[in-house]
Amino acid sequence: EAGVVQSPRYKIIEKKQPVAFWCNPISGHNTLYWYRQNLGQGPELLIRYENEEAVDDSQLPKDRFSAERLKGVDSTLKIQPAELGDSAVYLCASSLVGYNEQFFGPGTRLTVL
């Protein structure tokens, strides 16, 4: 069974540029999460989807961050414009509704110069 797929693995951009991350969850997983992990810290939830619906986006900085999950499968997280403080690893995870374990992708390491 394929795991959670994320791309790109690494991205380096200059501040004020846009950037997008892509995630394909495990087949059949209804719930999809985007987390941000700063260096030396645990992951922090940005947004959670149940199928196509964003059910928790309270921690998403909506002035510059946006996300979508069209058709309830893969998802894209966008930052526009990026700031220096956005440098972090962006993790995608998925799970079955009603189950507890989340399965994580390898993450995208973003460096904003």
Added chain:
Amino acid sequence: AQSVAQPEDQVNVAEGNPLTVKCTYSVSGNPYLFWYVQYPNRGLQFLLKYITGDNLVKGSYGFEAEFNKSQTSFHLKKPSALVSDSALYFCAVSPSDNYGQNFVFGPGTRLSVLP
């Protein structure tokens, strides 16, 4: 709001010795508790969870954890450490009335197993 503390940034242990990585939590109601491990440049991997029942939970790679409600702790343990156990370990908590969906992670503990 729920929170997780991992009081030790770093734990060093000799190979073959028992290891403990500590976790304490705060949550309203009954908790769901989890341990994840992260290797360099990899995503988090699920180790074990406590939902209900026996306070001693066994997980992957010989790890186990003990739920202690009175001390609000969920320490991760292994009887005999391996060098390959060296990694970053995260404890997470979720309130049980939310089907474990909204995790809060601790800051992580770096485990170094010395040969």
